[in-house]
Amino acid sequence: IQVGGSDKGVVNEGPRSAAQPYAIVDDEGGVGSNELITDFNFPDADIIDIAKALGKLTGKSFILDKDVKGKITIISNSPITVKEAWRAFLTALDMTNFALIPSGKFIRIARQRDARDKQLRTYTGSKSPDSDALITRLFRLKYLSADEVARNFRSFMPANSRIIPYEQTNTVIVTDTGSNIAKLSKLLDILDVEGYDAGIEVIPVKYASAAEFAKLVDTLIPGSAAASASGPRFPGSGGSRFTARKTKEGGLINTVIADERTNNLIVHANSRGADQVRELVKKLDKPLPPQIGGGKVHVIYLQFASAEELSNTLTGLSAGGGGAARPAGGAAGGGGTGVNPVQASLFEGSIKVGADKSTNSLVVTATPNDFATVQRVVNRLDIPRDQVYAEVIIMEMSLSKAFNMSANIMSPNNGLGTVVNGDLASFIASPI
Incomplete structure (x- = not known):
């Protein structure tokens, strides 16, 4: 190894001082001297010989495990700096599954599978060396799950590396070469963004039907297909499947489910996606004037049930669970646990149900919300009845005795x- 010199293109920094007789380079190759090495060629050289040569140049001392053996080849056709020479040495060690372990004033050379459990340099900030030195780095995630990242990233990491999720702080601990960790860092910069911070939002629908709004959201909010579009169908979503999407405003909407019992929309989306759904509901959830269908009189045509019998059932239901407006805050009419608990109000106001025998239909007078409740009850009661068909054949026979x-x-x-x-x-x- 020739440091400095008078060859063309070689920086000659002159002799070093007595206080600093060696070229400076850190163990991970992140920082090092810019002094040039004019000849750095080791054809089919033993690892120990290269370690000795770099030790004389940098003043570093090595401890080699007994199984550190093998030959490597390093060929450089142009001058390189001391830092680049050290990084080439780290790459050669990685190719033979060896790694450097800092140990006081010495550097231990051992197998990578043994080195990952030793006192490797650990980095917690946003920067770490991108050389082939074996290091440990902590990634604190903002939006992605640490367990999910560890499970997905493990598939394309080397066998001697290690990735461990720590759910309590949503942190991933990675032990690998600096170059591989730099690649993981770039991937996380792309993936760990706000667009994937999806949560569950409940949006109440006051005047319209939540089931109809779920269809409108799927139709009216444009966007590109998201990765979860091919995911499993959510329970309670009925026969249709909501198409997950990313909107141009940065929203991510995974699914929209209508809860018919409470007439609410259950939205699984990030904050921007939930705001878009809430804004659409706010614009469309308006009471209709009577002249265009916003009145209180409704007609329900029955297919299987008897209109007169069902009218009596609904009348009894309304008499027992309605009649008074629902108080604000739910202080009254919300049920109780005493000897005579207060019965929860089933309807917002009073309802009337009449039967038209000629058309087998029900005439319901109620508010839109109460009518939606009545409609759900009718849908569950107006079903085909069980029938039994019996066919009997009676044969008469007589018996007499004669000769x-x-x-x-x-x-x-x-x-x-x-x-x-x-x-x-x-x-x-x-x-x-």
Whole structure:
């Protein structure tokens, strides 16, 4: 190794001082001297020989495990700095599955599988060396799950590396070469963004139907297909599947489910996506004037149930659970636990149900919200009835006891014959 010199293109920094007789370079190759090495060629050289040469140049001392053996080849066709030479040495060690372990004033060279459990340099900030030195770095995630990152990233990491999730602080601990960790850092910069911070939002619908709003959201909010569009169908979403999407405003909407019991929309989205759904509901959830269908009189046509019987059922239901407006804050009519608990109000106001026998339909007078409740009850009651078809065949038989005997007799002389119906004995006694 020749440091400095008078060759063309080589920086000659002159002799070093007695206070600093060696070229400076850190163990991970992140910082090092810019002094040039004019000849750094080791064809088929032993690892120990290269370590000795770099030790004389940098003043570093090494401790080698007994299994540190092997030959490597380093060829440089142009001058390189001391820092670059040290990084080439780290790459050569990584190719042979060896690593450097800082140990006081010495550097231990050992197998990577053993080195990952030792006192490697640990980095917690946003920067770490991008050389092939074995290091440990902590990634504190903002939006992604540490367990999910560890599970997905483990598939393309080397066998001697290690990635461990720590759920309490949503942190991932990675032990690998600096170059591989730099690649993971770039991937996390792209993936760990706010667009994936999805949560569950409940948006109430006051005047319209939540089920209809779920369809409108799927139709009216544009966006590109998100990765979760092919995911499983959420329970309670009915037969249709919401198409997950990313909007141009930065929103991510995974699914929208209508809860018919409370007439609410359950939205799984990030904050921007939930705001877009909430804004759409605010614009469209308006009471309709009576002249265009916003009145209180509604007609429900039945298919299987009897209108008169169902009218009596609904009338009894409304008499027991409605009649008074629902108080604000839910102080009254919300149920109780005493001896005579207060019955929860089923309807916002009073409702009336009449039956039209000729068309087998119900005429309901109620507010839109109360009518939605009545409609859900009718849908569950207006179902095909169980029927039994029986076919019976009755056969009548009679039994009597009798004994009849008869004979046909013909005379061989004259060919005359007769049919005897009486007693055979009397015939024989008086033949023809």
